[in-house]
Every structure is written in C-alpha cells, then in structure tokens.
Amino acid sequence: MANKFETIAKDFPILSRRVNSEPLLYLDNAATSQTPNQVLERISDFYQTSNANVHRGVYTLANEATEAYEQVREKVAAFIHAPNAKSIVYTRSTTESLNLIASSFGDLVVNQDDEILITIMEHHSNLIPWQQLAKRTHAKLRYVMLTDDQTLDLQDFRKKLNEHTKIVSVAQTSNVLGVTNPIKLIAKLAHEKHAYVVVDAAQSVAHQKIDVQDLNVDFLAFSGHKMLGPTGIGVLFGKPELLKVMPPIQFGGEMIENVTQTQAKWQQAPWKFEAGTPNIGGVIGLGAAIDYLKAIGMPWIEATERELIERLLPELEQVAGLTIYGPQNVVQHNGIVAFNLKNLHPHDVATGLDMLGVEVRAGHHCAQPLMTTLGVEATVRASLSFYNSLTDMDRFVYAVKMVKEFFDRES
Incomplete structure (x- = not known):
C-alpha cells in the first residue's frame, strides 16, 4: 500500500500545500474530494483544443466537443453498469438529480393518501424534495428509524413499507453515520x-463498485465533485422505460425536437432533460475522473479505505470523552466518522484541528432530522479517501488529542 500511496499522492497537487504552516491533511472527502492532475489536465486540454458548444454545430470543434461529451455518457453507464448510455442524464449535482425525480416522476406516480418512504439518516437533498412532493400531492412522508447501534432498522422498514408506498428513497451510504445500507x-x-426505488449514491460512488442492474434500483443519483471530478456536474441514472414517460421540468434550447408558435415536441431521453448549454467541461472532467478511478481499481480503493478505517476507529475510541456516531463495529463502519468531544463545540474542535493543518467538517452536515435523533446539534466529521494514508490516520488521532488537551488546559 505504501508505495502505491506515494505514487497516487503525487497526482494531487493540493496535498503538497501547507495550512497554518502545517502540512495539509485533508479529511473532508464526504463534502468534496480533491482532483488529480490527470483530471485537471483533461479539462484544460478540452478548453485549449476543442472548446465549442455541443449538439449545435457541424464544424470540426463542435463535432469534437459533442463526441467527447457523449463518450463520457458511455463511460458513466459502464462505470455503474447501466443497461445503456440513454439511461444516463447529466445534471448539476446529486441534489438536482433528486429534485428532477421528485418533480417529474414523483408527480406522475404519487397521489393523495399515497406514501413516500425515506430514512431518518437522509441528507437534506434526499429529504426536502420528497417533503415538498408530499405537500403538493397530499401524500404522507414516512421515516425509517435507526437501531440501537445506529444502523438502519430493517424491521421498521418492513413495518412501514406497505401497499400505499409509491416511492422508497434512501442513501446508499450515510454522510454522517459511516454505514452503508443494504440497497x-x-x-x-x-x-x-x-414501489419505485431511488438511491442517493453521492457518498458511495467513489468508494465501492456500483451495479445498478444487480441492485435493481429504478433511479440512482451522484455528483462528480465527490469522485475526483469538478463541481457543477451530476448524474441521474434512470431505467429507460421510466425516463421515457417522465416529462422534462426545464425547457429551452436543445431539449426540443420541434417548436411551433403554439406547441413543442421534446427530444427523447436523456436529452429532453438537458435544456440549455450544459457543463461541457464538467462532463469532460467527470469522464477523466472515471478513467482515473478505473485505472486505480475500485477493489483496491475499497480495500485501502477499509484498512484506513480499521486503523482509525479503534484509536479514536480510546480518546477519553470522545463519542463516535454510527456503528461501533468497525466491520460495519466505512470511511466517514462523525464524533464529538465532551463539553466542546464541534466548531471549536474543527478550528483547533485546522490550526494543526487538519481539515474536517463541523456542523449538522445537512442532516438536521438525524442530528435531532442523535440528540445533538452538530458533530465533527472526518471522511477518508484512498489518497489518505495510515500515517494520516495516526496524525489525525494525535491532532484530536492535542486539541482536547488544549481546551482542557484552557478550562
């Protein structure tokens, strides 16, 4: 692992910088991942050599841009084992993908007195769109709760799933609890x-192999910036037969087949959902990120991150006054670790860690109903990636202890 890690770390220029005079230790990968040179160079190359709008021109640059743009759709489909590229819709983010499903498909299938079933661990992006759909349609939004070890309560899921349930939407991996759900x-x-099944894969797509056909989900959403790509590009997978019947919710250039003064006819999916000039550079970067992940190998990534969490979790558990949220069994815990230090505000802990060059997230992590369930207002969150090392884990634990000792002395 060490030799491969050293090679990989060199691909990420930001990892060599210093923060507050300390070497950067980046542990906020659940919020956004860092970007390797290979992705940055591919984006730069596109803008320097083939920059043109897609699906519009017949000249050379336009043809090159369109071909590259559509080739990435093929790459995305292969990466998640989708049946074909037409099942891949480009969006701006996981959030936009989930909103598209709720606003288009949701309005088709959910009626008064129907039920939408989600979990209490959902990110706001996989909660609020369904909350709003329930309000529009006078349906009922129901929540699956947690077990005592803070994993998804499958008994509660079975109890609440019934003939009135029209949509089940769940995160594959929680952005707080460090647990992956049995999709x-x-x-x-x-x-x-x-019922139809929607999956928020924002926290899983860069960390484990995803096969949408084996999972047999109806929709799956994720973002490029959490998988080494640029911001502003997202993906929605939908079963082709479902995308076919869904109406578009944005209108304008390139999503139409024909327009008269009184009516319009849409293109087929996925293009009917991609109104206006898309984030072409973002799509190109997403394709390069997929190439990079495939070159490293998802099995190696999974094994490496498993080794990291098996090093980190037991060491954190030994810190006096530290509470870890999510399953305490390291086998059930992935590379997201949310915790609090007794009598310390999470923002103070994160600020102290930042002074030591360690970058983590502090707050409610866009999961306020979950925070309420856990009985806290916020937590500190460290989230790992394969470009972190075992030495990083040791340094992080040491930094946590240093911050704790500092505040203990001050009090």
Whole structure:
C-alpha cells in the first residue's frame, strides 16, 4: 500500500500545500474530494483544443466537443453498469438529480393518501424534495428509524413499507453515520410492494463498485465533485422505460425536437432533460475522473479505505470523552466518522484541528432530522479517501488529542 500511496499522492497537487504552516491533511472527502492532475489536465486540454458548444454545430470543434461529451455518457453507464448510455442524464449535482425525480416522476406516480418512504439518516437533498412532493400531492412522508447501534432498522422498514408506498428513497451510504445500507434487499422488498426505488449514491460512488442492474434500483443519483471530478456536474441514472414517460421540468434550447408558435415536441431521453448549454467541461472532467478511478481499481480503493478505517476507529475510541456516531463495529463502519468531544463545540474542535493543518467538517452536515435523533446539534466529521494514508490516520488521532488537551488546559 505504501508505495502505491506515494505514487497516487503525487497526482494531487493540493496535498503538497501547507495550512497554518502545517502540512495539509485533508479529511473532508464526504463534502468534496480533491482532483488529480490527470483530471485537471483533461479539462484544460478540452478548453485549449476543442472548446465549442455541443449538439449545435457541424464544424470540426463542435463535432469534437459533442463526441467527447457523449463518450463520457458511455463511460458513466459502464462505470455503474447501466443497461445503456440513454439511461444516463447529466445534471448539476446529486441534489438536482433528486429534485428532477421528485418533480417529474414523483408527480406522475404519487397521489393523495399515497406514501413516500425515506430514512431518518437522509441528507437534506434526499429529504426536502420528497417533503415538498408530499405537500403538493397530499401524500404522507414516512421515516425509517435507526437501531440501537445506529444502523438502519430493517424491521421498521418492513413495518412501514406497505401497499400505499409509491416511492422508497434512501442513501446508499450515510454522510454522517459511516454505514452503508443494504440497497439490493431494500429494492427487492420495495418492488414486492410495487414501489419505485431511488438511491442517493453521492457518498458511495467513489468508494465501492456500483451495479445498478444487480441492485435493481429504478433511479440512482451522484455528483462528480465527490469522485475526483469538478463541481457543477451530476448524474441521474434512470431505467429507460421510466425516463421515457417522465416529462422534462426545464425547457429551452436543445431539449426540443420541434417548436411551433403554439406547441413543442421534446427530444427523447436523456436529452429532453438537458435544456440549455450544459457543463461541457464538467462532463469532460467527470469522464477523466472515471478513467482515473478505473485505472486505480475500485477493489483496491475499497480495500485501502477499509484498512484506513480499521486503523482509525479503534484509536479514536480510546480518546477519553470522545463519542463516535454510527456503528461501533468497525466491520460495519466505512470511511466517514462523525464524533464529538465532551463539553466542546464541534466548531471549536474543527478550528483547533485546522490550526494543526487538519481539515474536517463541523456542523449538522445537512442532516438536521438525524442530528435531532442523535440528540445533538452538530458533530465533527472526518471522511477518508484512498489518497489518505495510515500515517494520516495516526496524525489525525494525535491532532484530536492535542486539541482536547488544549481546551482542557484552557478550562
């Protein structure tokens, strides 16, 4: 691992900088990942050699841009084992993808007195769109709760899933609890009740292999910036037969086939959902990020991050006054660790860590209902990536202890 890590670390120029005179230790990968040279260079190359709008011109640059743009759609489909490229819709983010499903598909299938089932661990992006859909349609939004070890309560899921459930939407991996949910089982149970399954894969797509056909989910959403790509590019996978019947919710250039003064006819999916000039550079960067992840290998990434969390979690558990949220069993815990130090505000802890060059997130992590369930207002969150090292884990634990000792002395 060490030799490969050293090679990989050199691909990420930001990792060599210093913060507050200390070497940077970046542990906020759940918020956004860092970007390797290979992705930065591919984006730069596009803008320097082939920059043109897509699907519009017949000249050389336009053809090159369009070909590159559509080739990435093929790459995305292959990366998540989608049936074909037409099942891949480009959006701005996971958030926009989930809003698109709720606003287009949701309005088609959810009616008064129907039920939408989500979990209490959801990010606001996979909560508020369904909350708003329930209000529009006078449907009921229901929540699956947690077990005592803060994993998804499958018994509660089975109890609340019923013939009135039309949509089940769940995060594959929690952005707070460090737990991955059994999506394949959830999809099987939901489909037995004729409900549709939506998956928020923002926290899983860069960390584990995803096969949407094996999982048999109806929709799956993720963002490029959490998988080494640029910001402002997202993906929505949808089963082709469902995308076909969904109406677009944005209108304008390039999503139409024909327009008269009184009516318009849309293109087929996925293009009917991509109104206006898209984030072409973002798509190109997403394709380069996928190439990079595939070159490293998802099995190696999974194994490396498993080794990191197996080093980190037991060491954090030994820090007096530190509470870890999510499963305490390291086998169930992935590379996201949320915690608090007794009598210290998470923002103070994060600020102290920043002074030592360690970058973590502090706050409610866009999961306020979960924070309420946990009985806290906020937590500190460290989130790992394969470009972190075992030495980084040791340094992080040492920094946490240093911050704790500093505030203990001050009090």
